[in-house]
Amino acid sequence: MPTYVYKPAEGEKGCDYCAGSFETVQKMSDEALKKCPECGCGVRRVIMGIRKGPSQSGFDRKAQEQGFHKLKRRDKGTYEKLY
Ligand SMILES: [Zn+2]
Structure with a gap:
């Protein structure tokens, strides 16, 4: 399964988990995350x-x-x- 990198969306501060960037393994068919699983702030997927x-x-x-x-x-x- 591919690994995706996420960063906090523009204007979001993020938490310790997502502030820099974080990786998550998802199925191709899974939708992109919209929220950090830790703090719930908006995140965007970064194209590698x-x-x-x-x-x-x-x-x-x-x-x-x-x-x-x-x-x-x-x-x-x-x-x-x-x-
Ligand atoms: Zn977070």
């Missing part, structure tokens, strides 16, 4: 990203492994080296 960063696609990862570099355009004529 790829370890290397949520914006990095599999293509980027492969390119990086092959030794390619990627530049990200910041301003006119200014490029940031991503890897």
Whole structure:
């Protein structure tokens, strides 16, 4: 069964259990939790990203492994080296 990560919803302080984030194992068919099981505050499910960063696609990862570099355009004529 997949593990889901939850965080307190925006504006919610949360409790010791949920304040940072907490994980719970649920069936795919289960509905997302709306409340913390400990304190009852609103929570939202966090989509788990790829370890290397949520914006990095599999293509980027492969390119990086092959030794390619990627530049990200910041301003006119200014490029940031991503890897
Ligand atoms: Zn809580």
